[in-house]
Amino acid sequence: xxxxxxxxxxxxxxxxxxxxxxxxxxxxxxxxxxxxxxxxxxxxxxxxxxxxxxxxxxxxxxxxxxxxxxxxxxxxxxxxxxxxxxxxxxxxxxxxxxxxxxxxxxxxxxxxxxxxxxxxxxxxxxxxxxxxxxxxxxxxxxxxxxxxxxxxxxxxxxxxxxxxxxxxxxxxxxxxxxxxxxxxxxxxxxxxxxxxxxxxxxxxxxxxxxxxxxxxxxxxxxxxxxxxxxxxxxxxxxxxxxxxxxxxxxxxxxxxxxxxxxxxxxxxxxxxxx
Numbered sequence: 001x002x003x004x005x006x007x008x009x010x011x012x013x014x015x016x017x018x019x020x021x022x023x024x025x026x027x028x029x030x031x032x033x034x035x036x037x038x039x040x041x042x043x044x045x046x047x048x049x050x051x052x053x054x055x056x057x058x059x060x061x062x063x064x065x066x067x068x069x070x071x072x073x074x075x076x077x078x079x080x081x082x083x084x085x086x087x088x089x090x091x092x093x094x095x096x097x098x099x100x101x102x103x104x105x106x107x108x109x110x111x112x113x114x115x116x117x118x119x120x121x122x123x124x125x126x127x128x129x130x131x132x133x134x135x136x137x138x139x140x141x142x143x144x145x146x147x148x149x150x151x152x153x154x155x156x157x158x159x160x161x162x163x164x165x166x167x168x169x170x171x172x173x174x175x176x177x178x179x180x181x182x183x184x185x186x187x188x189x190x191x192x193x194x195x196x197x198x199x200x201x202x203x204x205x206x207x208x209x210x211x212x213x214x215x216x217x218x219x220x221x222x223x224x225x226x227x228x229x230x231x232x233x234x235x236x237x238x239x240x241x242x243x244x245x246x247x248x249x250x251x252x253x254x255x256x257x258x259x260x261x262x263x264x265x266x267x268x269x270x271x272x273x274x
Contacts, residue, residue, distance in 0.1 A: 016262065016264075019221060019224075019225075019263065020217055020221065020263075023217045023218075023220040023221045023224065024213070024217045026220060026230070026231040026232065027209045027213070027216050027220045027231055028087060028209060028210060028213055028216075028217070031086075032084050032085055032086035032087075033085045033086075033206040033207075033210065034082065034084055035082050035084070035085055035203060035206065035207075036082055036190070036193070036195060036199060036203065037082060037083055037186060037189050037190045037193060037195070037203055038079055038080050038081060038082050038083065038189070038193065039074065039078075039079040039083065039096065039189070040078055040079065040080060040146075040189065040192075040193070042100050042104075042145050042146055042185075042189060043074050043075060043079070043096050043100070044075065044076065044077065044078055045143070045145050046099050046100060046103065046143075047075045047076075049103075049143055050131055050132035050133070051131045051132075051139050051143070052096075052099055052130060052131060053130055053131055053132050054075050056129070056130045056131075057075070057095065057130050058071060058072075058075075060095070060130065061092060061095075070089075070092075071092070074096065085206065085207060085210050086210070087210060087213070090207075090210040090211055093182070093207070094179060094182045094211060095130065095178075096182075097181070097182035097183070097185040097186050097189075098124070098128065098178045098179075098181045098182040098185065099128060099130070099131065099136070099185075100145060100146070100181075100182075100185030100188070100189070101124075101172075101175055101180070101181035101182055101183065101184035101185030101186075101188070102124055102125065102128060102136055102139055102140055102175065102181045102185075103139040103140070103141070103142050104141075104143065104144075104145045104146050104184075104185060104188050105141050105142065105143055105144045106141065106148065106157070106188070107150075107153065108153055108154075108156075108157045108173075109140070109141040110141075112141075112173060112174065112175070113170070113173075113176075114140065114174060114175060114176065115141070119137045119140060120135045120137035122137075122175075122176045122177070123176060123177040123178060124176055124177050124178055124180060125137040125140060127177075127178060128178075128181075146185075146188045146189055147192060148188060148191060148192055152191040152192060155191050155196075155197060155200070156184070156187045156188050156191045156200075157173055158197075159172075159187055159197060159200045159201060159204065160172040160173040160183070160184050160187055162237065162240065162241065163183060163187075163201070163204050163208075163240045164240060164241065164242050164244075164245040164246040164249070165177075165183070165211070165212065165245055165246075166212050166215040166245060166246070166247055166250045167179060167212070167247060168180065168246070168247055169246045169247050169248050171242075172184050172187070172204075179208075179211055179212075182207075182211075183204055183207065183208065186203060186204065187200055187203075187204065198236075201236035201237050202236045204236070204240055205236040205239055205240055208240065208245065215250060215254075216239075218250075218255065218258060218264055219239055219244055219245070219250070219254055220234070221258060221263060221264075222244075222253075222254045222257060223239075225258070225261065225263065226257055
């Protein structure tokens, strides 16, 4: 289960806690985020080819809670209903999209920084133990799960190269962790379903926010307090850039300014574990 952020445990009538609760309500809508992206047949294909070992994922899901009927349906049947992402299912979608980003074949992956002698040693490859193979490196760029035109693939790579997350200093194109792979999988699905660049950035920001709720609440707080911009008006490209969403950018450009204002405690950074 995801740990509660510190402000969820604080007295809501303190100024800092009140502001955090207000920002969290904007970043993490209580009713979830209605994505434009559907899984389609991707998860079924991953399961049939062994990239996802159904029994392993069902065991993990049971340990984390949730309705097993939801998972059984996603693993066994194509899903053309756009994802409704929530705090409850965010962890599940990391584990469904992670193997997709890892295994989906794209010509551009030949130039991925992942594609080298250290391939088995990354959190995204060696850490993927929910397939039939012992090391997820066996699946890297291996299967044509999501068909993309050359223009769509170029769009995916372009957005991925400019999309960061607070647990790492690498872009999603350098998918060295589970969240990087998951976001790359999401972008591929979105592009294949006709989403343009602006929509892909908005999708990426919404998913990152549910995967890193405390950090994106802090980013929203930064834009509100320092720049006077409400979260709904923040440009998704800007929020996802290395200046704000990378580990170092987050620390230098978000955490420190908020710490100086007494709005956040000192932090040690994010973890990639979902």
